[in-house]
Amino acid sequence: MSETAKAPRGVGVLGGGRMGAGIAHAFLLAGSHVTVVERDAASADAALARVSDSIRRSVERDSSLQEADIIGRLTTGSDIAAFADLDLVIEAVPEDRELKEHALARAEAAMPAHATLASNTSSISIDDLATHRLRPELFLGLHFFNPVPASALVEIVHGTATDSAVTDRAGGWVSALGKTPIVVSDSPGFASSRLGVMLGLEAIRMLDEGVATAADIDAAMTLGYRHPVGPLRTTDIVGLDVRLGIAEELESTLGERFAPPELLRRMVAEGKLGRKSGEGFYTWNEER
Incomplete structure (x- = not known):
C-alpha cells in the first residue's frame, strides 16, 4: 500500500x-x-x-x-x-x-x-x-x-x-x-458483502421463523459478539432493496445458500425498505 x-x-x-x-x-x-x-x-x-x-x-x-x-x-x-x-x-x-x-x-x-x-x-x-x-x-x-x-x-x-x-x-x-x-x-461479494449478507439473510430467516424479535436477534450479535450494529438494523440502514439485489447477485454466482428469504422479498414489494422509507425491521422517525 x-x-x-x-x-x-x-x-x-x-x-x-x-x-x-x-x-x-x-x-x-x-x-x-x-x-x-x-x-x-x-x-x-x-x-x-x-x-x-x-x-x-x-x-x-x-x-x-x-x-x-x-x-x-x-x-x-x-x-x-x-x-x-x-x-x-x-x-x-x-x-x-x-x-x-x-x-x-x-x-x-x-x-x-x-x-x-x-x-x-x-x-x-x-x-x-x-x-x-x-x-x-x-x-x-x-x-x-x-x-x-x-x-x-x-x-x-x-x-x-x-x-x-x-x-x-x-x-x-x-x-x-x-x-x-x-x-x-475480485470474487462474488468480495469479503464484506459475502459475510455481511450471509449473516443478514440468516437473521431474517430467524425472524420469520419466530426464533426471536428483531431487537433480540440484533442484541445477540451486538452484546454477544460485540458487533457495533445488529444484522437486522444494518439491513435497515443499507436498505432492504439493496440487500435483496446483493443476495440475488450472490445466489446467481455462489448458489442457493444466498437465496433471499421470502420475508425479504415481501417487505421490499411492500415498500418497507428500512431507514430510507421509514419502515423496515424497525420504525425510523429520523429525517430521511
Missing part, C-alpha cells in the same frame, strides 16, 4: 443518492474538488442539497471546518462532460448490473485517459464489469460503506486486469479520507 496519503485533486461521482453523496462528502473533507453528476437537473439539485446538509452537520461537530470553503469545491449537474479533467471517477448508481454497465461506459467516454475509474459495487464482479472497459488496467472497485461519513472501512477490489500501481494509489486516497483500506481480489 502506498505510504502517500493524499486525496486526488479532482474527483467525479456518478450518482448523487445516499451513497454518492456520502462519497462526495468524504472527498470534500479531504480537500478534493468534487463533481457529482446526476441524470437530470432536479436530481442534481437534490444531490447538492444532500451533500450540503451532510457537510453542514460535519461543520457543526467540528468548528475547525470552513463550510463555505468545502461547499465551494463542490459542483453538481447533469452533464457527463464535467468529468473531462479529473483524476478519479467513482460510479455510485444503484446495485443493478445493466445500470452500472451503462453508467461506467458513459463515465469512461467522458473522463481523461489517465484517470482511474472505480465502481462502488458491493457484489458485482469487477472482472465482469472490466470486460467492456476501454482501459481495464485503470479500473477497480472502491466499495464504500453506508453511512459513508461514519464508516471506517473502504474495500478496494483488485481485478485481474487492474494495474497494481492503481491499487496502491487507491489505497493512499482511502487513507487520505481517514479511512482504512483493505484489498481483496
